[in-house]
Amino acid sequence: MSDLLARHHAVMPSWLSLYYENPVEPVSAKGARVTDADGRTYLDFFCGIVTTMLGYDVAEVREAVERQLARGIVHTSTLYLIRGQVELAEKIAGLSGIPDAKVFFTNSGTEANETALLLATCARGSDQVLAMRNSYHGRSYGTIAVTGNRGWKNSSLSPLNVHYLHGTDRDAPAFRGMSDAGYIDACVADLRDVLATAAAPDVACLIAEPVQGVGGFAMAPDGLLAAYKEVLDEHGILFISDEVQTGWGRTGSSFWGIGNHGVTPDAMTFAKGLGNGFAVGGLVARGELMDGLTAKGVSTFGGNPIAMAAAGATLDYVLDHDLQSNAARLGATLIGGLRPLTELSTVGAVRGKGLMFAVEMVEPGTGAPAPALATAVMGRARERGLLVGKGGLHDNALRMSPPLTLTEEDAREGLDILTDAITAVHTEATKG
Incomplete structure (x- = not known):
């Protein structure tokens, strides 16, 4: 991985940003999950920037x-x-x-x-x-x-x-x-x-x-x-x-x-x-x-x-497959499940429609945008097996766009991982 990263930096432009200090190299995928070069499998809630909307390796496509x-x-x-x-x-x-x-x-x-x-x-x-x-x-x-x-x-x-x-x-x-x-x-x-x-x-x-x-x-x-x-x-x-x-x-x-x-x-x-x-x-x-x-x-x-x-x-x-209805149903589950996190001083907002939703991270006490906390949550989510994106005017919004084929089981798993990751980062940011 380090060799490929070095080669990337040598021939690709510096403004072509990569997620994570040690970036993911996807090598295979099925459904809503991606496996990297190290054999680690992740639930993908970002889908190539809102692109693989049916998930991976769909037979009909x-x-x-x-x-x-x-x-x-x-x-x-x-x-x-x-x-x-x-x-x-x-x-x-x-x-x-x-x-x-x-x-x-x-x-x-x-x-x-x-x-x-x-x-x-x-x-x-x-x-x-x-x-x-x-x-x-x-x-x-x-x-x-x-x-x-x-x-x-x-x-x-x-x-x-x-x-x-x-x-x-x-x-x-x-x-x-x-x-x-x-x-x-x-x-x-x-x-x-x-x-x-x-x-x-x-x-x-x-x-x-x-x-x-x-x-x-x-x-x-x-x-x-x-x-x-x-x-x-x-x-x-x-x-x-x-x-x-x-x-x-x-x-x-x-x-x-x-x-x-x-x-x-x-x-x-x-x-x-x-x-x-x-x-x-x-x-x-x-x-x-x-x-x-x-x-x-x-x-x-x-x-x-x-x-x-x-x-x-x-x-x-x-x-x-009426995937619009699936987006409405599971979007309500995910967004509704994330809303209680706004009680944390590091979470400024939870927003979205259907399977297009975001969590905004802020500095505790001031409420100022906290891009570093958003980056930290991305890392914690990856450690737990979930890939999410980031955006917003101040780069402090975690953004998620799971495949429209998402199952109830995968939605619950992703919600639990994301909640754990945000809570862990919140605890670190507010301790002492």
Whole structure:
């Protein structure tokens, strides 16, 4: 392991971070469990950053890919007809709820968001974009520009003119103690003020995550994005829902994250879980908006036959097994089981929807963000056989996204391990 780590540091960029002082090298996996090079098996509650949403080695997905491989067509490009691409686009368009929807496939969420921004800015003839504070939309030049989390912004340069909105900062001094209704009213008033004072009249779009993934699974109160869209519609401003992490029933209460706000966007981007580990992304949008680009466009790898085989099988599995209901049921078990931890002085919050939840670690006494305590919990959880992630504006939120196929037994095991790990770190942080 130490030799491989040294080789990693020698040839990979320094900013390509690794979890743990002694990182995990996964070598095999089955179901919700991963085995490392040392033979240690872990229950995986992070799933490759919300990506292997069916778990590992799912027969239906593996066999669909093997059938496509056996045909010998691994790649053709979008210059040719790809049956799997058309069939999957038809399913996604139908599930989207967007009128006259069309679909374009990409390789990742970053590329999907880039394409959505291109559609909106072209349609509106404007480089002005609204985005959310604490947001994350990708690592490319354009998506970093609309990312509202300083820890992920490498450059102040931008191809876009961006204005950031409130929506997930209920703990800020200006909003602390407000009811949901009061907070929504304050945020909408701020949006109107931004449009009246800081923006020119031709804003292209708002891009927003229903649940902020890298932002530590922070989320706006249900209904805020619908209230925002009412204002956007008054000005002809388009609305893009970034569903890269929230789509496919993960929140339990809605198939798309935006469904919790009771509104249909002009476009939605997706990626991650759809391929269950195979690289696939894309966006679904109103046909008129999708067709609005005036120059030619192709995607060399987007929508390739292998990715489409995996994604089609994954989506069918989600629907056939009603995994949204499983996310709702076990999410309630996990989030409800974690809430009592907020009585500890080192736990600032427990939040989430479905199988997308987080625990925020804070300094005892001051309540300040405690990234070191979050790192310590990750280590303790790993020692006990559980893999979890980390995020948030201050890197102090433990974030979990177990596979949608999670069983009751695995959920209880993960809950017990996480509770033990947090309690142990709390005890160490507050002793003496």
